[in-house]
Amino acid sequence: MSSAHFDQAGKSVALAKPSGYSWRAFEAGGTGGFYDVLGPNNYNVEDGSYVKLREMSLSYRIGVVRGVGDWTLSMVGRNLMTFTNYSGYDPEVGAAGGQAGFGLVNQVDAFDFPTLRTYTFTLSTRF
16 A cells, blocks of 8 residues: 555654554544544535425225225325435435434435335225
């Protein structure tokens, strides 16, 4: 691995850092390590605007069946479509916590999963 950060060539014994210096956490006096102790090491900003088809329902009233009830068949779909140029899973996914306190404000796409798409079917009646 060759990097100016790690290269100690040409430094005196007094100025050279030991090999473990760059691999310790900040709390231990290190620089955070090569991958920053699995902290964010890549910051970028992109357009997170979006439009969602959040919920759609469809019902069909069947009516009386064999002289019993007033039957209705329904279907509800949730989180059906997201229209966006965002390159992550979902523009609403954000890491909770931090100074902001929750994901929609914090907006760090950090290993969370998008909201699930669900379909619900119901058969109901009135007597």
